Amino acid sequence: MSTEVRVPTLGESVSEATVATWFKKPGDAVAVDEMLCELETDKVTVEVPSPVAGTLGEIVAQEGDTVGVDALLAMISEPGAAATPSEAAKAPAKAAPEAQDDAGGNVDVMVPALGESVSEATVASWFKKPGDAVEQDEMLCELETDKVSVEVPAPASGVLAEILAEEGSTVAAGGKLAVISGGAVASGASGTAAPAAPSSSSGRDVEDAPSAKKLMAEKGLSPDQVTGTGRDGRIMKEDVQKAAAAPAAQPAAAPAVPTPAAAPRAPVAADDAAREERVKMTRLRQTIARRLKDAQNTAAMLTTYNEADMGGIMDLRKEYKDQFEKKHGVKMGFMSFFVKACCHALNEVPEVNAEIDGTDVIYKNYVHMGVAVGTPNGLVVPVLRDAHQMGFAEIEKRIAEMGKRARDGKLSMAEMQGGSFTISNGGVYGSLMSSPILNPPQSGILGMHKIQERPMVVGGQIVARPMMYLALSYDHRIVDGKGAVTFLVRVKEALEDPRRLLMDL
Structure with a gap:
């Protein structure tokens, strides 16, 4: 009996990978979950474990080959084919004692x-x-x-x-x-x-990348000669490549110095250093930092601004908030109005709800609305799927539920993936105006801000009105200035006259 080894899911928007290294060769015995090969994508390195115990048969995708998701990598022949009655008894002990x-x-x-x-x-x-x-x-x-x-x-x-x-x-x-x-x-x-899996040769308690181990053996390097840039000093394949190339440029180099992603920190006075505290960034914070920087490096990001008079929504909430809460069991907030207003505007300007995939533009006939939530560990963006089909009460309930679970760290991966547009409310922290950064691969994000009374001219008279600055950051590669401004104007119109939302105007 043979079992197929296939390419696993590589992540959102990643459709192919390159076979970097095979750790086994045909004829080798393998155990369940033993690493067979390593795949490299443009974002991450993925290790492929053995799904069963047995013998590695044919390798279909060789090192250097490009493979798609679910493509066949190899075949594993399971043991005991000729002695079926004892197969079940032998497999557990052989697979993983x-x-x-x-x-x-x-x-x-x-x-x-x-x-x-x-x-x-x-x-x-x-x-x-x-x-x-x-x-x-x-x-x-x-x-x-x-x-x-x-x-x-x-x-x-x-x-x-x-x-x-x-x-x-x-x-x-x-x-x-x-x-x-x-x-x-x-x-x-x-x-x-x-x-x-401690590293016995170096005395460190960090497991180095398998591809790095193989390359170190090929280059005749020991872990002590390589500076790891992975988590907790883990040695990656790129670190070995740098170390192997270093002797050519520096024949008698001093002990390796870590190569940080950013510029080295400026010298700090000894008395100041004694009063500082160095804390390693959490994985969540590292991911936030990387994604935000990737957005700036990849997208042609631009921000356009407008302002909205929130008086209409405030009057509506004041009049109906008690009835709304009594019937639906949830308070009427501002976010549901913004979600509905954005859904209407995205219907008119669909490129703000689209994304770029290579040389293609993917237009989405749905709105999966990401709602940015601040947590003690950093910013997360749970997604309201099919927000365009939701009513005010359902939106408020879902936002309240996901916001609580986000702060408690209980959100699942599925609830934070697949968003097509994002709303970020910096106003809850007192922000008057800001330029939000895109959440890749999305092409638009709306920034809400603090409601503040300002003098406005209404009917020829200067009156104090509750105003909010709105900011739309968008990817100029796909969204033109006209589309961005039109989107923001439609959101402004819906917020200033909420009746337009009910009449689909």
Whole structure:
């Protein structure tokens, strides 16, 4: 019996990858979840594990080949084809001896699925220590990815025998975190558990990239000669390439100096340094920083401004807020008016709701509205799917629910993917005016701001009106100035006269 090894999902907007390295060759024995090869995309490196235990047969995609999502990479021949009756008994022991110890009643705690395009996480905190009793579904630890926090429950009741991935270590999806024993007392070995896959040659407790290990062996380099730029000093393939090229330029170079992405920090006086605190950025903050910078580097970003008189909406809320809350069980906020106004404007100016894919423009006949939410760990953008089909009450309920779950770190990956347009409300923090940055691959984002009374001319008289500045940042590669201004004017008109929303004007 043979099993296919195929290209996994590579992430949103990523459709192909290059086969970088094969760690096995035809005829080699492989275990379940053992890494077979490494794929490189224009965004991330993806390791492909073996789906079954067996023998690697034919390799269909060679190193250097370009492959699409779900393309066939190789075939694995499963053992015991000629001895089918004993196949089930042999497979567990051969695939992964540590996966399940039936005799001792041990159960492995594994890293759960982390979501599309997320292949690894950092162990943020353990809620239990070796020797503690645990109940099934009791939370054992919390993992942090570059997008969300994931809590890992106990798969069974028992005693936490050993922790294999300590706090701060990086673990891959499907990796092993700990072992739960069914006995009353934890094994004496539990106190000697070491971080998973330490690097024996360098004494570091960080697992280097497999492609980096292979290249170091080819170049005759040791980990001590390479400066890792990955998380916690993890050595990546690019680091080995730089180290291999360094001797040509600097024959007797001093110990390697890290090459930061930005310019080196200026010297700091000793007394000032003693009063500073250096804290490593969370994965979420690193991702926010990278995506925002990518947006500036990729899109031809431009911002246009307007202002809206919020008096009409404020009068409407004052008149109907009690009835609205009594009927729908949720307060009538401003955000539902903005979501509805943007949906109407996007219908008239569809390029603001579109995205660029290579030399194509993808127009979307739906509105998946991203609503930026500030959390203690950074900005996240949950998505209201098919917002154009929602009423005011449903919008308010969904925003309230997702906002709470975002602040609690309970949002799923699916709830933060696929947005086609974003609204960011800096006004809740007192912002009077700002230029929001695009959320790639989207082509538009609307910035809301503080409502402030300002003198305005109304009917030839100067009166104080509750005004809000509106800012639309857009990708000028796909959205022309006329379209951007038209969009913002339509939003302004809908906000100043909410009746237009009811009449679809």
